[in-house]
Amino acid sequence: MITLNDTVLQYLLAAVVALPLLGAAAALLPAPPGLRGRSPEQAVLRHGVTVTGVVLAAALALAAGFDYDRAQDIQGGTDISWIPALGIRLHLGVDGISLPLLVLTALLTFLCALYSYRNPPKGPTPTAFVALLLVLEAGTLATFAVLDLVLFFLAFEMVLVPMYFLIARWGGEGRAKAAWKFILYTLLGSVVMLLGLLLVGLTAGTFDMVALASDNGAGIGRTTQIVAVLALGIGFAVKTPMWPLHTWLPDAHTAAPTVGSVLLAGVMLKMGTYGLVRIVLPAAPEGAAHFAPYLAAFAVVGILYGSLACLALVRRGGGGDLKRLIAYSSVGHMGFVLLGIATLTRTGVNGALFANVAHGLITGLLFFLVGALKERTGSTDLDALAAQAAGGRGAGLYGRAPRFGGLLAFGAVASLGLPGLAGFWGEMLALLGAYHPADGLSRPAYLVFMALGGLGTLLTAAYLLLVVRRVCMGERQPETAALPDVRGYEFAAWTPLVVLTVLAGLWPALLLGLTDPAVQNLLPGVSR
Amino acid sequence: MTETVTPAPPAPPAASAHPGDTAALAADLVQSVDWVALAPVAVTAAVALLLLLADLFLPERRKPLLGWAAVAGLALATLSLLPLVGEDRSTFCLTTDAAACSYTADGFALAIQLLVLGGALLTALLSVTTVADSKLPPGEYWFLLLSSVAGAALLPAARDLATLVVALEVASLPVFALIALRREDRKASEAALKFFLSSVTATAVSLLGISFVYAATGSLHLRTVAQSLTDVDPRLTVLVPAGIVLTLVGFAFKTAAVPYHFWVPETYVGAPVPVAAYLSVIGKAAGFSGLILVTLYAFPAYAGTWGPVVGVLAALTMTVGNVGALRQRPDAPHSAVRLLAWSSVAQAGYLLVPIASAAYGDDPGRAVGATVAYALMYAVVNLGAFAVVLRLHRAPRAGARPGADGGTRVADFRGLYAAHAPTALALAFFLLCLAGLPPGVIGLFAKVSVFAAAVDAGLGQLAVVMAVNVVIGLVYYLRWTALLFRAPVGAPARLSLPAPVGVALAVTAVAGVVLSGAPQLVLRFVSGSLL
DSSP: OOOOOHHHHHHHHHHHHHHHHHHHHHHHSOOOTTOOOSSHHHHHHHHHHHHHHHHHHHHHHHHHHSOGGGTTSOEEEEEEEEEGGGTEEEEEEEOTTHHHHHHHHHHHHHHHHHHHHHSOOSSSOHHHHHHHHHHHHHHHHHHHHBOBHHHHHHHHHHTHHHHHHHHHHHOOTTHHHHHHHHHHHHHHHHHHHHHHHHHHHHHHTOOBHHHHHHHTTTTSOHHHHHHHHHHHHHHHHHHTTOTTSOTHHHHHHHHSOHHHHHHIIIIIHHHHHHHIIIIIHHHOHHHHHHHHHHHHHHHHHHHHHHHHHHHHHHSTTSOOBHHHHHHHHHHHHHHHHHHHHHTTSHHHHHHHHHHHHHHHHHHHHHHHHHHHHHHHHSOOBHHHHHTTSGGGSOOOHHHHSHHHHHHHHHHHHHHTTOTTSHHHHHHHHHHHHHHSOOTTSOHHHHHHHHHHHHHHHHHHHHHHHHHIIIIIOSOOOTTSOOOOOOOHHHHHHHHHHHHHHHHHHHOTHHHHHHHHHHHHHHSTTOOO | OOOSSOOOOOOOGGGOSSHHHHHHHHHHHSOOOOHHHHHHHHHHHHHHHHHHHHHHHSOGGGTHHHHHHHHHHHHHHHHTTGGGTTSOEEEEEOSSOTTOEEEEEOHHHHHHHHHHHHHHHHHHHHHHHHHHHTTOOHHHHHHHHHHHHHHHHHGGGBOBHHHHHHHHHHHHHHHHHHHHTOTTOHHHHHHHHHHHHHHHHHHHHHHHHHHHHHHHHSOOBHHHHHHHHTSOOGGGTTHHHHHHHHHHHHHHHHTTOTTSOTHHHHHHHHSOHHHHHHIIIIIHHHHHHHHHIIIIIIOGGGHHHHHHHHHHHHHHHHHHHHHHHHTOOTTSTTHHHHHHHHHHHHHHHHHHHHHHHHHHSSOHHHHHHHHHHHHHHHHHHHHHHHHHHHHHHHSOOTTOOTTTSOOOOGGGGTTHHHHOHHHHHHHHHHHHHHHTOTTOHHHHHHHHHHHHHHHHTTOHHHHHHHHHHHHHHHHHHHHHHHHHTSOOSSSOOOOOOOHHHHHHHHHHHHHHHHHHHOTHHHHHHHHSOOO
């Protein structure tokens, strides 16, 4: 859009990764005179908004300066030797795959900071909260920006510590156990992943992702590739999460504070699928082809399992928690992403990347809304909510807070994949990819997967409409008080997500034009 | 120092009919001594003797000065390494063969001496308050500690088998006494006796092995032994491998490799905490440098003999150590030191991996570099962890008589973050380094370099065993780390922070963080050949 030379891009990208870290350190220091604000709490929360805002601005400038005609190339690259003894380099860069995720991360973190500024989370001091939020942002951005396997691992791990504390300190009921489960699962997963990364790096003789992608697995034997993909796959599958390794996710989401849930669903889950696309597909294609059918099978089970679990939660008397329901729906949605990747086709992988971003936008919005709902009604228990209105059939949000109810219905409908909204394209492309998987993969099996995935979309629609039925609809009782409708700061935090959901739904080429050249680059020799 | 070909006594007067000839003859027979190269060892030994003497003349209230003098002496010894950097200096060379030397200050020796002297400096800082608090006799304590340090510093530079054994004994004999210094403590005496008896047995076995090797090669100099071993009399084909394996025994004992690990937990618990820290880092480093010297300098021709032995030792050691650490109950008495003791056994297993790889790979220098880099990382973070344990150890517990409480339990660390955030963060960092997880980046990279050494040498099975062990290790390190951040039970104990312990804690934490940012500082040993 605007032309920036590569040096400027390079500095912008370095700034995007480094600023949150510097900001986190600065948050721990006392505020300088002139920036003290009304109270130390207010000052540090404002600091969080400023830093994430600057990072977002830098990310947007990076997106503006990105050369869309060569989206397959690494742009804004920095490549400095860090540990020559092990051949580890500080290698940064963006291409069409990582750019949307970088911008999404910067945006969601900024919105979270904005939201927390007016609505500080309940817990210990906000200083630590802001510092942790910024470290979390730095780790996530670094995961998407680095091009060295070992750095990738470091960035991947850097996210765990702040997320653990966000859950354990600012979370709700059962937070200690949920946080421990979260850290245990993801840590064990990433240790296995590290072994896979080392195996790939040491046998190929380089840790550089660009070199590994251009070699396309040439320097790694088939057996090694299979072992490496197994190890890497387990690590990424825990993070994504893939059924049956998902059990940490519902607990973590239910216990996490609103901001934690938004970031967890919005960006952290993407790190797993990003790793699959960025590392597994290009660096070990034979291993990937070996495991693709299994991955697809697990993905489809995840889709069905996620939606059935949601259906069980949403039914009357099921005692389902709305946050937990959205967490399970994430398992289903990420199942589509995994299915898209497992087709090993351009269509499927593009669909997966699209669904990744769409899920970030929509589920981020939904977690914001559920957090706000809990604050207004004091509960996210579906039965308790429904009991607040006449006949216990629905919470009657439309009547009590019309705009809020409308937004919630919008989020639910977007999540079920209504055409015209962001959720549609990714899942459709993933299913389309499964209709005609890459050569060498069993087509009948994938047709079955596709059919089951299609069934999953139906079930998803069913439970999300039931959620709308039970939360938004229902007759308003005269004695129940009206709820506060969407507040100014909530409006500011949620509008960008709504706008982008509609935009991505109406103009999918915006995103697909960016990812497709890069995906072609990662899957050489694949025609579809 | 040179038992092989002793500098002959001065020529008898009867033979010196021509005074000019005598001078020439003396130059032929007397070895020249390079005192600069010897300085790190000599300074330490001299300070040890001075302190023992000074103790006799100092009045009781001035005794704490001895500790500070020891710290200064060790700092001086560490500084004396500086002029030696970048060149290989040898001394005590044979007058008949200038290449056969008994003492060489090369890159390997300097790296280990840095570890030994730096680690000893930190140990001394930790000891200052312990000596005063536990009423240990200061003169004896500092003399014994510095003597042991002198031996440990001599060891990596020793280049003949006799000097090696002497250095190893000088490094370990004073430690028995250090452990037993707490006279009223029965547990300490028992630990010292156990350690003493098993150590002496191991050394005796080693000496037997060395005698076999000497019988086969006719030399004790590592370089000459290595040359002779390439072409051994066929009648000695049984004797030589037996000698090599027996020689390894003594060194394996000092590294606490399985099956010589059993002394570790009891000894560490019985010893004063700084001595346990010293044993876990410097004692181990001494054992390792000895092992590297005998295997790679003296017996490279028999890599097929000792390679599998070291490989199996590595696998067993890390597994047994990790399982032992895993079984520690957090609320058992002394569980903190006990856990660190078992973890040090496990870490010794990782340290052995590159040595085993050196037998199979084509670049043993890289492999040794990985061991050295790992040992340096381990020294920094393990001493740091011991410093934190010592700090809690000193915390007065209500209603407990000094020495009668259960020592420091892992459970005592619960909620440390709420009470003393910096100390808790430092310990969390050290534990994560030991586990090899970010933010303990240096721990991760040290493990990666060890792992790479195994993979490069084609030791896939050993790499797999190590990977499994790293995962087991995570469990107990993380359990401890998580405990730090749990809600405390009851009011947190007030901890005093004596200045020297604080300095040691700060130095190790800063060193760990700096190394995490610039791992190349220690990992350069991996790329630069040390052999």
